[in-house]
Amino acid sequence: MKDYVLITGATGLLGRYLLRDLTLADARLAVIVRPARKASAVQRVENAMNFWEKDLGRPLPRPVVLEGEITEPDLGLDSRGIRWVAENCGRLLHNAASLTFESTSPTGEPWRSNIEGTRNVLELCRHAGIRQFHHVSTAYVCGLRQGLILETDVDVGQPLSNDYEKSKLQSELAVRNASFLDQVTVYRPAIIIGDSTTGHTTTYHGFYAPLKAVAAISIAADRTITGNINESSRFPLSGHETKNLIPVDWVSAVMTHIFTHPEHHGKTYHLTPRHPVNSRLLADVIEETMGLYRVRFEGGGRSLVGLTENEALFAELIQVYASYWKDDPIFDTTNTDRAAPHLPCPHVSRKMLLMMARHAVSINFAEPRDRPVVPKFDTPAWLEPLCEAHHTSQASLEPKVALRVLGHGGGDWTLSLSNGRPVSATPGLPERGSSLVETTVDVLAQLRGGATTVEAELAAGQIRPQGGLTEAWVRQIFQSLLQTSTATEPQQLPA
Structure with missing residues (x-):
């Protein structure tokens, strides 16, 4: 019996949590990981597992690590790796993706990872006899649609906001149209933020982007006598726009539950919160975290004129997310609620967002270091x-x-x-x-x-x-x- 699940994207934020939760659920894991400049694929996975061992206070089993790259044919695996996958893996969880919003080249990101990478993953599945496919998409394949978005909706001719959404929709369609697959399960998370309890994160997109921009400006900014930043930030928003933010630990918990219960396979799941947050709350969190109490909302869709030097720098730093700052639709969660009624999404409150923002600032928005850690015994x-x-x-x-x-x-x-x-x-x-x-x-x-x-x-x-x-x-x-x-x-x- 081919009992292993092959995972892509295992060293990203969500991937690390899936490694932990699926390991604790006694799933047999194999991961395809590319080497970094200072660490091999094995060492990168070891760094992630070491983090969880320290957090849990006990040693954990290790996944089988295959060095590879999803943008290469056969995912860059050698003949030994391909043979091992064919002999041992019956399921694949495709989590790897580029979060690039706007492409600079038709062969660059996000197309390279999200479309070409998905095609390569599907081809490996075809040749290796893998017929059960779990695909991590995004809730935002809905594009600019408003109103209620059903979990059963896919391509209804919707206009899309950016290259990321376009690439993720094409990726999901490629998986759904792969006729050799027996079963496809699709997970559509909204905007993933840090851990709901600790604030831990390894990436700083979305919610973190304006926070990071203010942190960059604050280094040289003038401050008031009370220590607050003597600058303003202006948003082309009304303050009422809603965003669907979800903690990474909850996303992983729900995905792990669905993955380990085959009766829930073969469906699409919106992983979205019951209560979205509005842009005014996000601005309040930035103000309180950074000591910047002059955030101004100029009205939705308006062009910003008459900017100061630092206001212009702030606008430039978050420009890549311009399409992100729109009002979210309502996401149907019927399948998710039925599959995991015992796992409601934690309420993303002001207190939680402040904790996450302060954590990110306290570690200076640091990303994981891939420096190898020598084991006691190899x-x-x-x-x-x-x-x-x-x-x-x-x-x-x-x-x-x-x-x-x-x-x-x-x-x-x-x-x-x-x-x-x-x-x-x-x-x-x-x-x-x-x-x-x-x-x-x-x-x-x-x-x-x-x-x-x-x-x-x-x-x-x-x-x-x-x-x-x-x-x-x-x-x-x-x-x-x-x-x-x-x-x-x-x-x-x-x-």
């Missing part, structure tokens, strides 16, 4: 010789045991055995119910360093056999792994 490097052996042997015919190593530097593998000794390994777990042994990176590091024994960790419950695997077999497997001459110690990364 299990993938340790098992790599066995993974290489898998591709040069007939080990697939041997008995198999699953190895799960929790924590930073861990992962999941299927070990092929010969006379009770591992002779090869492949990333990922076999079908559920198979024999499995679970431990942590900390335990492996101590075993490898001679600070403990397999017997002691079995007795302490730190090595946990499951699925009928006897302790005698576990001892033999671990002793063989620890004694193998090809096992390598992890190398320290340069500072």
Whole structure:
């Protein structure tokens, strides 16, 4: 059974929350991630998982990481990666997207990621035999429509506000028109903001854009005797426009619930709040957070004239979001309410927005750093010789045991055995119910360093056999792994 779900966009804001929530829901995950300038794909995912481990206070399983890029054919996967996907993945959750509002080139963003990338993802699904597709679209494929927008509405000839909306509508249509797919589930979130409890975010679009613009201006701005910014900001709005803001943790919780309950698949879900906020409230939050108490509303759709130097700079900094500052329609949430009645959207109040704004300012709108963090023990490097052996042997015919190593530097593998000794390994777990042994990176590091024994960790419950695997077999497997001459110690990364 192909039990893994392949995820794109796993290192973005929503993707990170989906990694956490789907992992906690015991979903088997594989992610396609591109490397960064200072970190490999594996290291980028490790950074995200490390964040959640610190937040939760316990080690977590790791997804299978495949280095790739959605804008390349076959998503940039090598033959080994493509074969692994075909053998293990039965579902795909397409979350990767460009948030570029206006394109500077017909081959640039957002077209490159949102249209060409989606086509590449669909082609991989076609060739790999993936027939269940979960697609993250946007509520704003409705474009400039007003009134009630049904979850069943797609392309009704609506005018669209910007290139982002155009690309996302084309992307959703491409998925819906892929005749080889057996089932398509579409999630349409509204405007995603930070965590409803902590304010945590890794991106600063939408609500954060004017806040960030004021922060940039405030560096050199004059201040009053009370410390407030002695400048004004002008919006071509009335102050009554409504926007649908949704906390990222709620979006992920609802998506995870729907994803893990197959009876809800095959529908479209508007992920929108019960109560939108108006632009006057957003301005109030900016004023209070930044000490800028001269926000002026000039009226919806009016051109701004007679701007001061800083007012002109502010207008320039938020110009890319000009199409964003319009009144939102009403979004039907019938399917979402039926699927997740126990997960109402948290009310996005003044208090919550102030918390999120202050959090963003306090960390200076910082984005996640992809600097590698060295694990105590690098299990993938340790098992790599066995993974290489898998591709040069007939080990697939041997008995198999699953190895799960929790924590930073861990992962999941299927070990092929010969006379009770591992002779090869492949990333990922076999079908559920198979024999499995679970431990942590900390335990492996101590075993490898001679600070403990397999017997002691079995007795302490730190090595946990499951699925009928006897302790005698576990001892033999671990002793063989620890004694193998090809096992390598992890190398320290340069500072």
